[in-house]
Amino acid sequence: MSRLAGLFAELAQKNRKALIPFVTAGDPNPDFTVPLMHAMVGAGADIIELGVPFSDPMADGPVIQRASERALAHHQSLRTTLAIATEFRKTNGHTPVVIMGYLNPVEIMGYEKFADAVQAAGVDGVLTVDLPPEEAAECAELLKARDVDPIFLLAPNSTPERVKIMDAIGSGYIYYVSLKGVTGAGHLNSAEVETKLTEIRANTKLPLAVGFGVKDAETAKIIGNLGDGVVVGSALIKEIEANLQNPAQAKQAIIGLLTSMRHAMDN
Amino acid sequence: MTEKYNMPDARGHFGIYGGIFVAETLMPAITELNSAYQHYMNDAEFVAELDKDMQHYVGRPSPLYHAERWTKELGGAQIYLKREDLNHTGSHKINNTVGQALLAKRMGKTRIIAETGAGQHGVATATVAARLGLECVIYMGAVDVARQSLNVYRMKLLGATVVAVESGSKTLKDALNEALRDWVTNIDDTFYIIGTVAGPHPYPAMVRDFQAILGREAKAQCLAQAGKLPNALVACVGGGSNAMGLFYPFIDDADVKMIGVEAAGDGIETGRHSAPLCAGRPGVLHGNRTYLMSDDDGEIIETHSISAGLDYPGVGPEHAWLKDSGRAQYVNITDDEALGGFYALTRMEGIIPALESSHAMAYVMKLAPTMKSDEIIIVNLSGRGDKDMQTMARREGIEL
Numbered sequence: 001m002s003r004l005a006g007l008f009a010e011l012a013q014k015n016r017k018a019l020i021p022f023v024t025a026g027d028p029n030p031d032f033t034v035p036l037m038h039a040m041v042g043a044g045a046d047i048i049e050l051g052v053p054f055s056d057p058m059a060d061g062p063v064i065q066r067a068s069e070r071a072l073a074h075h076q077s078l079r080t081t082l083a084i085a086t087e088f089r090k091t092n093g094h095t096p097v098v099i100m101g102y103l104n105p106v107e108i109m110g111y112e113k114f115a116d117a118v119q120a121a122g123v124d125g126v127l128t129v130d131l132p133p134e135e136a137a138e139c140a141e142l143l144k145a146r147d148v149d150p151i152f153l154l155a156p157n158s159t160p161e162r163v164k165i166m167d168a169i170g171s172g173y174i175y176y177v178s179l180k181g182v183t184g185a186g187h188l189n190s191a192e193v194e195t196k197l198t199e200i201r202a203n204t205k206l207p208l209a210v211g212f213g214v215k216d217a218e219t220a221k222i223i224g225n226l227g228d229g230v231v232v233g234s235a236l237i238k239e240i241e242a243n244l245q246n247p248a249q250a251k252q253a254i255i256g257l258l259t260s261m262r263h264a265m266d267n
Numbered sequence: 268m269t270e271k272y273n274m275p276d277a278r279g280h281f282g283i284y285g286g287i288f289v290a291e292t293l294m295p296a297i298t299e300l301n302s303a304y305q306h307y308m309n310d311a312e313f314v315a316e317l318d319k320d321m322q323h324y325v326g327r328p329s330p331l332y333h334a335e336r337w338t339k340e341l342g343g344a345q346i347y348l349k350r351e352d353l354n355h356t357g358s359h360k361i362n363n364t365v366g367q368a369l370l371a372k373r374m375g376k377t378r379i380i381a382e383t384g385a386g387q388h389g390v391a392t393a394t395v396a397a398r399l400g401l402e403c404v405i406y407m408g409a410v411d412v413a414r415q416s417l418n419v420y421r422m423k424l425l426g427a428t429v430v431a432v433e434s435g436s437k438t439l440k441d442a443l444n445e446a447l448r449d450w451v452t453n454i455d456d457t458f459y460i461i462g463t464v465a466g467p468h469p470y471p472a473m474v475r476d477f478q479a480i481l482g483r484e485a486k487a488q489c490l491a492q493a494g495k496l497p498n499a500l501v502a503c504v505g506g507g508s509n510a511m512g513l514f515y516p517f518i519d520d521a522d523v524k525m526i527g528v529e530a531a532g533d534g535i536e537t538g539r540h541s542a543p544l545c546a547g548r549p550g551v552l553h554g555n556r557t558y559l560m561s562d563d564d565g566e567i568i569e570t571h572s573i574s575a576g577l578d579y580p581g582v583g584p585e586h587a588w589l590k591d592s593g594r595a596q597y598v599n600i601t602d603d604e605a606l607g608g609f610y611a612l613t614r615m616e617g618i619i620p621a622l623e624s625s626h627a628m629a630y631v632m633k634l635a636p637t638m639k640s641d642e643i644i645i646v647n648l649s650g651r652g653d654k655d656m657q658t659m660a661r662r663e664g665i666e667l
């Protein structure tokens with residue numbers, strides 16, 4: 001069983017929901033990320049999504065775009081992001097790490113080399129934003145053969161047909177993006193999310209992590225009641241952005257936010 | 268070649284190139300667009316309306332002009348110019364926007380968005396949006412807003428909102444990123460008119476099909492005027508739509524050479540260029556697999572060209588296929604050489620070409636003298652140079 005499957009099985013038994021922070025690797029500098037990952041685990045994170053910075057983050061809003069730009073200024077890349085995961089694994093053998101990014105760096109590295117590198121880094125899941133299932137067969141096979149879960153997105157406008165496709169090719173969990181639009185946008189409509197998740201569950205048994213629009217303890221609790229996992233990204237990165245002169249302060253603020261989310265989700 | 272060319276396949280693949288590489292949030296919109304496109308391209312009423320607009324609104328057919336003085340000067344092949352500069356709004360871009368806007372209307376979309384580099388596609392989009400009474404938002408890199416201010420003004424006059432994109436390299440690729448973000452956010456009422464043969468399927472095939480009218484005309488005109496097919500076709504390649512429009516109707520005519528001209532900027536060896544086919548490698552960007560300018564880490568490299576319309580790190584996937592298959596050749600022309608083409612056509616024929624098209628002209632200056640006088644080159648004059656007056660004057664030290 002993959003680390004992700006094991007985690008969700010365990011959480012289901014405890015009736016607990018996964019708290020999944022997303023941060024961009026190397027933002028605001030490469031030394032910041034590994035200690036932050038450990039601290040986030042300490043604050044109650046169950047899975048860590050590590051963003052791979054890309055020059056053209058088409059599906060991201062301004063907050064994550066700027067995080068990418070800050071990381072790229074330090075030449076953070078797919079390779080050095082995997083190095084961060086490797087470093088993290090040295091002292092944490094249990095928290096799943098998922099890398100999330102765009103396809104071109106993977107294409108340039110080569111699928112097979114990528115799959116090997118991901119496995120060697122102890123990464124558990126790969127979410128490639130611009131790689132829909134129709135084009136993903138080869139990459140997904142290579143990952144699954146190495147016990148790495150290929151994770152796919154579903155959106156409010158995804159048809160039941162597409163849910164079945166994701167169910168067939170994906171593993172680990174499905175990432176439901178609860179808003180139409182880019183990361184960091186707009187407002188959360190919990191009734192809509194609930195209806196959609198019920199519809200999705202009719203066609204897949206994979207755990208559903210819900211993201212986009214989670215920004216505080218209250219929204220985390222609402223989403224935690226609906227899905228199997230809660231993803232929070234832009235809200236954390238905003239703290240990094242607000243404290244660029246003082247990364248220690250940023251880390252403090254992120255830990256504070258995650259702690260309050262954890263508390264709200266568990267009570 | 269006995270089998271007729273029939274690319275792409277049903278999922279938009281040209282060999283390993285093309286395809287649909289987008290976030291899941293865009294998938295339903297692309298599926299909807301693809302079925303509308305498949306349906307209307309075979310709908311007699313739609314085709315008739317498009318033909319009528321091409322004739323009476325765009326001003327088609329555009330002439331195929333035998334540039335006799337320039338031919339004599341260069342002393343080789345007979346040079347014919349396909350005069351897309353004479354279209355309404357001044358370039359080939361309108362062929363595509365008229366087509367896509369009609370499609371948007373049939374699909375019930377009320378809002379049009381587009382990306383633009385030189386501003387020609389933005390102007391052509393704002394134009395059709397004005398005519399059909401559709402809301403229009405144009406994304407343009409902040410660098411391009413500065414160097415193509417005349418076109419920015421034209422778009423605003425036409426009622427469009429022009430958004431200056433400040434992210435990344437602030438040029439065409441970043442405008443495309445921003446337009447994709449808009450689309451995914453406003454997917455229900457918005458139609459995204461991509462300006463070239465790039466993007467996810469069906470865009471590369473659809474834009475080619477709308478642009479192919481210019482190649483079909485050129486073929487018939489050449490047969491009528493010269494009594495035979497041309498020996499070579501030459502067109503500049505940014506994303507590759509004017510080139511694809513010219514090449515496509517000739518693909519099965521194996522004796523007709525097809526030559527795409529990329530922008531070499533300061534020179535390929537300097538790294539400051541926009542020539543992915545000549546000096547890039549395959550990768551994935553903006554929804555398709557194609558040749559790209561990217562570094563060893565897969566990050567997209569910033570491009571350079573004197574012409575904003577060629578300043579793009581990717582290229583349409585069909586060109587990638589035509590290159591690998593050997594059916595077309597791709598060459599490159601530096602900024603300085605393009606300026607030579609610009610002045611030559613202006614002084615020799617009294618036609619001021621766009622800086623993009625000037626790259627094709629500059630290559631003709633190299634190619635024609637190597638050919639015989641009974642051979643024919645058709646070169647696509649994709650646009651007129653009015654939009655570049657400020658850039659050119661500034662180079663000459665004149666403030667307009």
Ligand SMILES: Cc1ncc(COP(=O)(O)O)c(C=O)c1O
Nearest residue numbers: 387505506507508509576649650
């Ligand atoms: C006059 C002209 N020619 C060519 C191009 C390049 O586009 P494409 O390669 O799609 O024809 C542009 C783009 O703005 C243009 O304005």
